[in-house]
Every structure is written in C-alpha cells, then in structure tokens.
Amino acid sequence: MKDIRARLIPLLEKGQCTPRISQLAKKLGEPSTTIHYNVKKMEREGAIQAYKAVFNYKSIGQGHCTYLLINLRQENYGDPEQVARDLAKNKNVESVDICTGEYELIVKLRSKDIDEYYQWVKVAIRKYGFAKTISLTSLKQLKTEFVELE
Amino acid sequence: MKDIRARLIPLLEKGQCTPRISQLAKKLGEPSTTIHYNVKKMEREGAIQAYKAVFNYKSIGQGHCTYLLINLRQENYGDPEQVARDLAKNKNVESVDICTGEYELIVKLRSKDIDEYYQWVKVAIRKYGFAKTISLTSLKQLKTEFVELE
DNA sequence: ATGATTATTGAATAATATTCAATTATTTAT
DNA sequence: ATAAATAATTGAATATTATTCAATAATCAT
Structure with a gap:
C-alpha cells in the first residue's frame, strides 16, 4: 500500500488548493465569470497568498500544539528577523511573528506529542x-486559521 | 460597481476552496483517481476540516494582528469553554485556544488598525x-497558517 | 486459507474553470 | 464638462478537471 496520505498532507497544508468559482458565484448570486475575474485579480495583486487545507490536527498525528513566547539572547536580540525567517521554514511551525511587548517572538508549534x-x-x-521561553500549551482548540472546530 | 471582493473574502477565509487533484497527482506521480480516493477519505473521516484562502492581511484591510493572553475573572474561570466558543464565532478572531500555564485563553486577533x-x-x-490581559502585537508576520509570507 | 473489506487504477462522463469578445462603468487628462 | 483610456462585468464557447464506475489488487479478520 502506498502511503499517499503522508505525502498529501504537507502539500495541502501549504497550498495546492483552488477556489470554487461556481460555488462562490451561486452563493453570491453573481455570474461565475465575474467571480473569476475578481479572484484572479486578488491573486495577481498578492492579496491572496495561497489556498490550503485545514486539518483536524489530532487525526493527522499533530495533536500537540504550543505557543512559544520567546526572548532572544543578546547576540540575536538586534536581529530577530534572521531567527524568525529560519523558524518559518520549519515544518512544525504554523506561524511566526515578531512582536512588541515582553517577548520578541511568538511561535505556534504543532507536533505529534x-x-x-x-x-x-x-x-x-x-x-x-533563546534566553527565556514561556510555553502555553493548548488544551483545546476552538478555532484555528479562521476555521471553527467540531 | 459591485463590491465583490468584500463579499468574497469572508467566504474564502473560512472555506469554499477545493484541492487540485490533478496537480497533486502530477506532483506525487500517482494516478488522479488514487489521489481523489485518498482525499475524499480524509474528508469523510474528518481529517480535513476545510479548504481555504490565506491572505496578505495587510492588503485586505486587516493589517493589525495581536495575540491576547487572557485570564478570566472568577465567575468565568470554571468554564472557559463557554467564553472560548463565543470568541470563536467572532469574525476578527483567527484562533482560540484553551491553555495550560499562566493564562486560560490565547486568542489571535486580526483587525484593520x-x-x-x-x-x-x-x-x-x-x-x-477578562481579569487580566496581556497583548502581544505583531510587528511582522513571517509565517501564518503554515504559509510563509513575502 | 478464505471471505470480506479497503485501496488502486483506467476509461467514460459530468462538472467546472478559463478564455474570449462585447458591453458597461469608472477614472484620468485636457 | 467631455473625451479618451482603463477597469469591471458578463454570456457564449472551449479547455480542464473532478467524479463516477467497474475492474483489479492488496490487506485484514477469522
């Protein structure tokens, strides 16, 4: 048996989806060509970055989710962007933000356990x-990526 | 002029997209019917919750992003889930998690400014x-929803 | 081992996106 | 204010793509 699923997930997580033009057209009561035109324009202008799947992360073996609030050590303090950019490439990282306030970075991390x-x-x-790190582990996700769960 | 964009965004943000079966098939070197079968199975089993667009939030007038770390007051402390569920319905809320640690809730909030x-x-x-709230405002997003930006 | 269930796949069909050209609306320049 | 230029809307035609179906192969349970 080919393990299709394991290869599908990372692709769908990042992109490889597309808008349902005709459904959107029906829903908004507009011609599908009008919807098509507007969507393509948003893509061209960069307003839309990607189309992707949202998973029930528990059921794809990514059930553990933690927010890391991070202080960088002196030597990286001046350039959090370098660290952030590298973290962004990591497959377990859902999001990376450079922040104001008590922490320089906030990272949302998903892992198996x-x-x-x-x-x-x-x-x-x-x-x-990292000089100091606060971890906030999610006990229950009610909403993720604008998608309400269960 | 019809403001199609304003009506499209909330739909695409939550769903109304679909996987590109044939592209995935090409990418993985498998027949498209095999991909189709596997994707539909994941949908049926609930492993896939939705297919959605990821935006450049700045360019759709949602440029301000803040993480709120929340302590509830005594009267809600015992039932953070009720509060969380209600917050999840809010259109400005990207995610809601019930957490361990120093805060009961962590909310990711997007707004115009x-x-x-x-x-x-x-x-x-x-x-x-909310009894106490810590705000961490994002200065720069390197990655969001598993999608690397810029 | 054997029957039952699940997964893979090619061929046919159905659904959908995309292109194109025409029309209408909006913006810009004078 | 008017004309020219640009951008947005749309129906009809075409090109892609998803989906169904039926056959085969693999895996699982007893």
Whole structure:
C-alpha cells in the first residue's frame, strides 16, 4: 500500500488548493465569470497568498500544539528577523511573528506529542539561543486559521 | 460597481476552496483517481476540516494582528469553554485556544488598525469579564497558517 | 486459507474553470 | 464638462478537471 496520505498532507497544508468559482458565484448570486475575474485579480495583486487545507490536527498525528513566547539572547536580540525567517521554514511551525511587548517572538508549534515537542524545543533553544521561553500549551482548540472546530 | 471582493473574502477565509487533484497527482506521480480516493477519505473521516484562502492581511484591510493572553475573572474561570466558543464565532478572531500555564485563553486577533483593535478589546473585556490581559502585537508576520509570507 | 473489506487504477462522463469578445462603468487628462 | 483610456462585468464557447464506475489488487479478520 502506498502511503499517499503522508505525502498529501504537507502539500495541502501549504497550498495546492483552488477556489470554487461556481460555488462562490451561486452563493453570491453573481455570474461565475465575474467571480473569476475578481479572484484572479486578488491573486495577481498578492492579496491572496495561497489556498490550503485545514486539518483536524489530532487525526493527522499533530495533536500537540504550543505557543512559544520567546526572548532572544543578546547576540540575536538586534536581529530577530534572521531567527524568525529560519523558524518559518520549519515544518512544525504554523506561524511566526515578531512582536512588541515582553517577548520578541511568538511561535505556534504543532507536533505529534509532548515528547516530540520537548525534543523540538531542546534543539531550538540551542540552535537559536533563546534566553527565556514561556510555553502555553493548548488544551483545546476552538478555532484555528479562521476555521471553527467540531 | 459591485463590491465583490468584500463579499468574497469572508467566504474564502473560512472555506469554499477545493484541492487540485490533478496537480497533486502530477506532483506525487500517482494516478488522479488514487489521489481523489485518498482525499475524499480524509474528508469523510474528518481529517480535513476545510479548504481555504490565506491572505496578505495587510492588503485586505486587516493589517493589525495581536495575540491576547487572557485570564478570566472568577465567575468565568470554571468554564472557559463557554467564553472560548463565543470568541470563536467572532469574525476578527483567527484562533482560540484553551491553555495550560499562566493564562486560560490565547486568542489571535486580526483587525484593520490599532483603533479597531482597541475598540474590540474594550468591548470584549466588558462582555467576557477578562481579569487580566496581556497583548502581544505583531510587528511582522513571517509565517501564518503554515504559509510563509513575502 | 478464505471471505470480506479497503485501496488502486483506467476509461467514460459530468462538472467546472478559463478564455474570449462585447458591453458597461469608472477614472484620468485636457 | 467631455473625451479618451482603463477597469469591471458578463454570456457564449472551449479547455480542464473532478467524479463516477467497474475492474483489479492488496490487506485484514477469522
């Protein structure tokens, strides 16, 4: 048996989807060509970045979710962007923001379980030189990526 | 002129998209019917919740993004889920999590600007009885919803 | 081992996106 | 204010793509 699912998930998570023009047209009561024109324009202008799937992360083996509030060490403090850009490339990272306030970075992290999470953090602390890190682990997700769950 | 865009955004933000079966098939070197079968199965099983657009939020007038770390007041403390569920319905809310640690809730909020943000928070504090709130405002988003930006 | 269920796949069909050209609306320049 | 230029809307025609179906292969349960 081919493990199609394992190869599909990372593609669908990032993109590889497309708007349903005719459905949108029906829903808005407009001709589908009008919807098509407007959507393509938004894509051209960069207002739309991607079309993607939202998963029930538990059921795809990514059930552990933690928000990391991060202070960088002195040597990276001046350039959080370099660290942030590198974190953004990581497949477990759902989002990265450079912030005001008490922390420089906020990272939303998804992993299989608490063990994988701990492993990830251990590596990251060493690699990026986090000075201080607060972890807020999600007990229950009510909404993610604008999609209400259950 | 019809303001199609304003009506499209909320639909695309939540769903109304679909996977590109044939593209995925090409990319994975598998027959499109195999991809179709696997995707539909994931949908049936609830592993896939939705297909949606990711925006450049600045360019759709949602340029302000803040993470709110929330402590509930005594009267709601026992039932954060009720509050969370209600927050999840709000169109400015990208995500809601019930958390461990120093805060009960973490909310990711998108608004037009700091004025709209302030207005939102003022109303929310009164409505939901937040005891204490920490705000972390995003200065720059490197990644959101698994999509790397710029 | 054997029957039952699940997964893979090619061929045919149905649905949908896309292109194109015409029309209408809006903006810009004078 | 008017004309010219640009942008947005739309129906009809075409091109893609998803979906169904039926056959086969793989896996699972007893």
